[in-house]
Amino acid sequence: xxxxDNFTPELTADxxxxxxxxxxxxxxxxxxxxxxxxxxxxxEPTQLALKAKYKPMLRLLDVxxxxxxxxxxxxxxxxxxxxxxxVEVIGLEINTAVPQSAIAHRLFENWxxxxxxxxxxxxxxxxxxxxxLQATLLIGDARTTVQEVYxxxxxxxxxxxxxxxxxxxxxxWTVEFIQxxxxxxxxxxxxxxxxxxxxxxxxxxxAGLQIGSTPPVGRRSPGTVAAYKEKTATRKVTDTESASLxxxxxxxxxxxxxxxxxxxxxxxxxLKDSAEAILKRRQLEQQASSLEPTSRWRKRWHRESHxx
Numbered sequence: 623x624x625x626x627d628n629f630t631p632e633l634t635a636d637x638x639x640x641x642x643x644x645x646x647x648x649x650x651x652x653x654x655x656x657x658x659x660x661x662x663x664x665x666e667p668t669q670l671a672l673k674a675k676y677k678p679m680l681r682l683l684d685v686x687x688x689x690x691x692x693x694x695x696x697x698x699x700x701x702x703x704x705x706x707x708x709v710e711v712i713g714l715e716i717n718t719a720v721p722q723s724a725i726a727h728r729l730f731e732n733w734x735x736x737x738x739x740x741x742x743x744x745x746x747x748x749x750x751x752x753x754x755l756q757a758t759l760l761i762g763d764a765r766t767t768v769q770e771v772y773x774x775x776x777x778x779x780x781x782x783x784x785x786x787x788x789x790x791x792x793x794x795w796t797v798e799f800i801q802x803x804x805x806x807x808x809x810x811x812x813x814x815x816x817x818x819x820x821x822x823x824x825x826x827x828x829a830g831l832q833i834g835s836t837p838p839v840g841r842r843s844p845g846t847v848a849a850y851k852e853k854t855a856t857r858k859v860t861d862t863e864s865a866s867l868x869x870x871x872x873x874x875x876x877x878x879x880x881x882x883x884x885x886x887x888x889x890x891x892x893l894k895d896s897a898e899a900i901l902k903r904r905q906l907e908q909q910a911s912s913l914e915p916t917s918r919w920r921k922r923w924h925r926e927s928h929x930x
Contacts, residue, residue, distance in 0.1 A: 629723040639729045641689065641720065650688050650720075652816075654841060657733060659816065660695035662839045667814040667847040668780035670696055674703040679710070683771065683778040683806055685764055685785065686794070687713030689724035690741045692782045697737055697755075711757040712771055712778075713744070714764040721745035721759070764794055765893040768802045777808045783815035788822060788888065792900040796890040797825045804829040804850075813848045818876075820885035820916075821904070822846065827880075828887065834870025875923045883908045884916040 631639040638657035640650045652659050665671075673680060680700060684693045693711055700707050715721065722745045724730070730738045740757070743750045748759040760767040764785075781803055785794035793799065795817070807813060815822065818835065826833050826848040836845035847870060872880075879885065886908050888900050895903075 629720065629727075631727050631729060638691075638732055639727070641723065652839070652841065654839065656689075656691060657695070659839055660691040661699070663816045663836065663845045664692045664780075664782045664784065664814050665695045665699050667836045667845065668696075668782070668812040670780055671699050671703050673779055674700045674707050677707070677779070679708040680779045681710045681776060681808070682712070683776065683781045683803070684711060684713040685768075685781065685783050685803065687715040687759060688720050688784065689729065690721050690745065691724075692784060693744075693757075694730065694733070694735060694737065694741055696780070696782075697740070698735070701754075706754065709755050709757075710776075711755070712774075712776060713757070713759045714767050714771075715759055715761060716763060718745070718748075718759075718761055765799055765802075765890070768799070768806065772802065772805050776806055777811070778806055779808050779811045781807055781811065781813040783813055783817075788817065788819050789901070790897075792888040792897050792904070793890055793895065795819070795822050795825065796888040796893075796900060797828050798890050798893055800825040801829045802893070804831060807850070809850055811849065814845065815848075816845045818844050818846055820879045820882065821887045823876075823880060824885045824887045832870055833872065835872055835876060875919075878919055878923070879916075881914060882916040882919045883911050883913045884919075886911060886913070 628644070629641040632642055634640055634652070634656045635654050638655060640656040650656070670680065682693065682696055687693065693713060697709060700709055721741070725742045725745050730741065740750050740755065744757050744759050748761065750757040760770060783803065785791045788795045803813065813831065814836065823833055823846055826846065830850065831848040832851050833846055833848045836847050838844050849870070886904060888904050890900050
C-alpha cells in the first residue's frame with residue numbers, strides 16, 4: 623500500500639472533496655466547501671483578479687500546499703482575467719503524498735478544472751515550467767523551506783497561509799515563522815489566512831503588517847487578511863484599485879479580542895521547537911499575564927468560543 627492510499631476523499635457541501643488528516647485530527651478544508659474556501663478565503667482577499675489586470679507577472683507563495691486547491695484557484699482566476707500573465711509559484715509542503723493523492727483520486731475532475739496537468743506534474747515532479755508558469759514545490763518543514771524562499775529573493779504578491787489550526791500545528795503560526803513569511807512579501811503584496819485567532823493576528827501585527835477581516839465563508843468565523851501599511855505607490859493607481867486595495871478593518875469586538883490573553887502569540891525562537899513545547903510556552907505566558915481573561919471578553923460580546 624502506498625502512502626497516498628492513506629487519504630480518502632470526503633465530500634464537502636459545495637460538491638468538492640477534501641481529505642482528513644489522522645495525524646492532526648482535522649480535515650484539510652472546511653466541510654462547508656473545500657473549493658469555495660480556496661476562492662473566497664485566499665484568492666479573493668489577495669485581490670489576484672485585480673492585480674492580474676495591470677501586472678504582467680505575479681508571484682504566489684502557497685504555505686501548506688496540501689491538495690493544491692489554493693494554487694489551482696489562483697491560476698484559474700489569474701488566467702481568466704489575463705491569459706498572458708506570467709506566474710511564479712512556490713508551494714511549501716511537508717508530505718508529497720497529499721498532492722499526489724489529490725491527483726490519484728482525480729479530485730479536480732469535480733472542478734471541471736483546466737490545468738490539472740500542471741498540478742499533476744507539480745505533485746509528482748515538484749517542478750513545472752511553461753511559457754507562462756514557473757512552479758516549484760519545496761518539500762520539508764516550512765520553517766526551514768521558507769528561509770530557502772527568502773534566500774532566492776522571492777517576493778510574493780500573494781501569500782496563502784493555510785496550515786492546520788493553531789492548536790494542532792502551532793509551529794506554523796508563531797511570531798518567528800510569520801516574520802519569516804513577511805520577508806517574502808512584496809511591499810504591495812497581501813497575505814490571507816482562514817484563521818481569525820487573536821494569537822495569529824497578534825503575530826501578524828508584530829511582523830509589521832496591518833490586518834483586517836475577510837467575510838465568513840460557510841461559518842460564523844471570518845478569515846484574516848494582512849499587508850504592509852500603505853506606502854507611496856510606484857505607479858498611478860485608479861480610484862477603483864486604491865479603494866479595493868485598502869479596505870482592511872476590524873470590528874470593535876475583534877479589536878478588544880486583541881487585548882485579551884487569547885492574543886498572546888505562539889513563539890518559537892529558534893524555529894525548531896516541537897508543537898508541545900510551543901503550546902506549553904504560550905500556556906505559561908498566558909497564566910502569568912495580566913491581560914483580560916478571554917472568557918470575560920466573550921461574555922461581554924456574547925460570542926461562542928469557536929467564533930474566534
